[in-house]
Amino acid sequence: xxxxxxxxxxxxxxxxxxxxxxxxxxxxxxxxxxxxxxxxxxxxxxxxxxxxxxxxxxxxxxxxxxxxxxxxxxxxxxxxxxxxxxxxxxxxxxxxxxxxxxxxxxxxxxxxxxxxxxxxxxxxxxxxxxxxxxxxxxxxxxxxxxxxxxxxxxxxxxxxxxxxxxxxxxxxxxxxxxxxxxxxxxxxxxxxxxxxxxxxxxxxxxxxxxxxxxxxxxxxxxxxxxxxxxxxxxxxxxxxxxxxxxxxxxx
Amino acid sequence: xxxxxxxxxxxxxxxxxxxxxxxxxxxxxxxxxxxxxxxxxxxxxxxxxxxxxxxxxxxxxxxxxxxxxxxxxxxxxxxxxxxxxxxxxxxxxxxxxxxxxxxxxxxxxxxxxxxxxxxxxxxxxxxxxxxxxxxxxxxxxxxxxxxxxxxxxxxxxxxxxxxxxxxxxxxxxxxxxxxxxxxxxxxxxxxxxxxxxxxxxxxxxxxxxxxxxxxxxxxxxxxxxxxxxxxxxxxxxxxxxxxxxxxxxxxxxxxxxxx
Numbered sequence: 001x002x003x004x005x006x007x008x009x010x011x012x013x014x015x016x017x018x019x020x021x022x023x024x025x026x027x028x029x030x031x032x033x034x035x036x037x038x039x040x041x042x043x044x045x046x047x048x049x050x051x052x053x054x055x056x057x058x059x060x061x062x063x064x065x066x067x068x069x070x071x072x073x074x075x076x077x078x079x080x081x082x083x084x085x086x087x088x089x090x091x092x093x094x095x096x097x098x099x100x101x102x103x104x105x106x107x108x109x110x111x112x113x114x115x116x117x118x119x120x121x122x123x124x125x126x127x128x129x130x131x132x133x134x135x136x137x138x139x140x141x142x143x144x145x146x147x148x149x150x151x152x153x154x155x156x157x158x159x160x161x162x163x164x165x166x167x168x169x170x171x172x173x174x175x176x177x178x179x180x181x182x183x184x185x186x187x188x189x190x191x192x193x194x195x196x197x198x199x200x201x202x203x204x205x206x207x208x209x210x211x212x213x214x215x216x217x218x219x220x221x222x223x224x225x226x227x228x229x230x231x232x233x234x235x236x237x238x239x240x241x242x243x244x245x246x247x248x249x250x251x
Numbered sequence: 252x253x254x255x256x257x258x259x260x261x262x263x264x265x266x267x268x269x270x271x272x273x274x275x276x277x278x279x280x281x282x283x284x285x286x287x288x289x290x291x292x293x294x295x296x297x298x299x300x301x302x303x304x305x306x307x308x309x310x311x312x313x314x315x316x317x318x319x320x321x322x323x324x325x326x327x328x329x330x331x332x333x334x335x336x337x338x339x340x341x342x343x344x345x346x347x348x349x350x351x352x353x354x355x356x357x358x359x360x361x362x363x364x365x366x367x368x369x370x371x372x373x374x375x376x377x378x379x380x381x382x383x384x385x386x387x388x389x390x391x392x393x394x395x396x397x398x399x400x401x402x403x404x405x406x407x408x409x410x411x412x413x414x415x416x417x418x419x420x421x422x423x424x425x426x427x428x429x430x431x432x433x434x435x436x437x438x439x440x441x442x443x444x445x446x447x448x449x450x451x452x453x454x455x456x457x458x459x460x461x462x463x464x465x466x467x468x469x470x471x472x473x474x475x476x477x478x479x480x481x482x483x484x485x486x487x488x489x490x491x492x493x494x495x496x497x498x499x500x501x502x503x504x505x506x507x508x509x510x
Contacts, residue, residue: 058407082407093275093400094457103397107409111390139455152404159408 009036009192010072010162012057017066019049019056025217026052030066032213032222034196039182039189041205041225042198044215044237050198051085053215054165057196058082072162079107081156083149083166091141098136100151101126104158126157130184146177153184164188166197175204182208202229255476258369259490261377262433262442263472265384265426267450267464270443272419274451275460276399280330281318281420282443284337285427286436288314290344293361293431297354298347304376304428311424314340319420364435364487366476377429387422391415396457433472434487441491442468449498452505467497 012034019027027049034040042050055061057068058080070080081104104126105119115123127133130150140148149169156164164185170178178201185195189210197209205212205225212228214220220236221228273279292310296303314336321332348354360368388395394415398405405412423443430439450463475490482489 055403058403060403060406080407082404084401084403088403089401090276090399092277093396094451094455094460095396095400096456099396099457100400103393103400103405103408106393106397106405106411109393111411115393155404 010070010194011036012071012163012194013067013069014057015067015069017056017068018064019052019061020064021052021061027056028218030215030219032219034194034211036192036194037189038210039185039195039208040197040211040213041209042196042213042215043200043202043205044220046200048216048237050215051167054082054167054196054198057163058165070163079159079161080163080165081159081161083152083156083164083169085168086145086148086171094139094141096136097127097132097138097140097143097151097154098123100140101154101158104155104161107159123154123158126154129157129187130154131180144177145172146174146181149173149177149181150184153181153188157188161193163194164196166195168199169197170199170201178204252367252480254369254371254374255366255486256473257374258366258377258429258433259472259476259486260469261374261381262366262430263446263469263490264465265381266430266439266442267446267468268388268461269384269419269422269426270447270468271450271457271461271464272395272399273423274444274447275457278329278423279440279444281315281333282423282427283440284318284333285311285315285424286431286439287337287344288340289424289428289431290341290361290436291347294344294347294351294354297356298351302370302372302376304373304432307428307431308376308380308425310340311428312421315420315424316417319417359485360435361431362435362437363485364431364433364438366433366486367480369432373432377432380425380429384422384425387418391418395419434490435485438487438491441494442472445491445494445498446471449494449501452498452501468494471497 015031017027017030018025030053042053044050052061056063101123102115102119105115105122109115124133127136130153132147132150132154135143135147140151143151169181173181185197189195209225211223212225213222214228214233214237216237221233270282273282289307289311292307293303296306317336318329318332321327321336322329325332348358394411398412398415427439430442434442446468447460447464449467450460454460454463471494472490475493476486478484478493479486479489
């Protein structure tokens with residue numbers, strides 16, 4: 001079965017991280033810390049560097065300067081799981097829900113071992129946790145947007161990851177399905193995992209997330225959602241439109 | 252005829268097995284490119300007097316690995332790198348063929364295949380490749396599935412995803428070498444793509460697609476061989492037309508909705 005919750009405790013620290021893409025600075029001097037057991041929303045306009053930040057943390061992009069440090073509780077704690085934007089996934093490949101969650105076991109299998117009874121039990125438990133065991137034989141293309149995201153979370157669970165990065169996980173997902181996804185993510189947070197979720201959606205962040213990172217190529221603010229959305233921060237992220245959003249909200 | 256039958260079955264099974272990944276990963280064109288790109292290896296084989304299938308193996312593997320390396324280094328898309336390497340290597344093969352005075356091979360046989368003339372060495376090479384590719388598919392299947400479905404997620408999970416991607420290109424190059432002997436440079440693509448595409452229309456899951464594609468490929472190759480034998484045609488075009496006919500039937504009665 002899935003390892004005890006304590007093994008998933010991890011903390012993460014980014015110090016002065018800058019990332020360059022095609023000669024342009026996509027992220028500049030990004031510094032923030034995430035404690036174990038944090039559900040963090042990463043918000044910002046298009047081109048703010050949310051995906052770049054995730055790619056840098058995941059090691060998919062080189063960091064020009066600065067450091068990304070992941071502190072894990074122990075040897076048994078899992079690694080980092082990445083849930084990409086839906087455009088990065090090859091939906092033409094006809095894989096089932098079970099197949100996708102089993103992919104999370106790949107790194108535990110090695111080259112020559114086939115998935116065994118323990119792997120199947122873990123996959124079953126993970127699918128149960130994300131509420132999709134009854135859909136195990138469905139093709140991924142037959143699921144709704146919210147269900148697809150929960151499958152990817154199930155895969156991260158099967159991987160026994162301590163840190164989950166979900167890029168634009170609310171995109172194309174209705175409010176009820178967002179709520180179901182957040183509920184699952186909150187249980188992972190409660191086990192000590194770090195969950196970072198990039199989103200465009202600024203509504204309903206309070207109550208859902210512990211921390212919000214406001215990003216626009218640099219860190220505009222980082223803290224509890226009820227504190228970060230000041231007019232100054234909104235202006236840094238969205239210009240004059242951002243200030244209007246805040247003042248409208250206050251009215 | 253027995254050798255030709257064995258060769259046809261090997262082509263019919265192995266090309267669609269690897270081709271299933273190529274079709275679902277939108278990499279069908281690379282199979283065609285590899286088939287053209289091994290021409291210098293084949294010509295070199297004739298020049299130095301070794302079996303052309305043996306000579307084609309390192310050429311195919313080298314080009315397959317170069318495609319990825321050139322894409323990464325130049326920041327170009329895979330199909331652009333494939334286009335450059337395919338044209339360059341095929342042109343090199345044609346120049347080598349034109350300049351050589353010792354080669355007595357019909358260019359049509361190279362382009363369209365001549366399975367009835369397959370040598371015992373050609374069969375041994377195909378059998379060796381079959382064993383290697385089946386071992387490769389067994390070893391890399393889970394990683395290939397992961398990397399094919401979610402390349403970024405797989406890369407983050409482990410560097411093994413990259414190794415699996417390279418292994419896939421090598422396996423593709425290897426089955427192309429088997430395919431060339433039967434279907435020729437021009438038509439090997441049909442054996443890689445058509446049975447896999449037919450199976451994609453007929454069955455749901457990826458593993459079922461691989462198995463169905465292998466069965467359809469073997470049936471098309473054997474039927475095509477007999478048709479070519481009795482109608483005195485080249486085997487490559489006959490196999491291709493049989494496979495395409497089955498695809499047309501599947502298209503008419505397909506159950507899969509467009510992705």
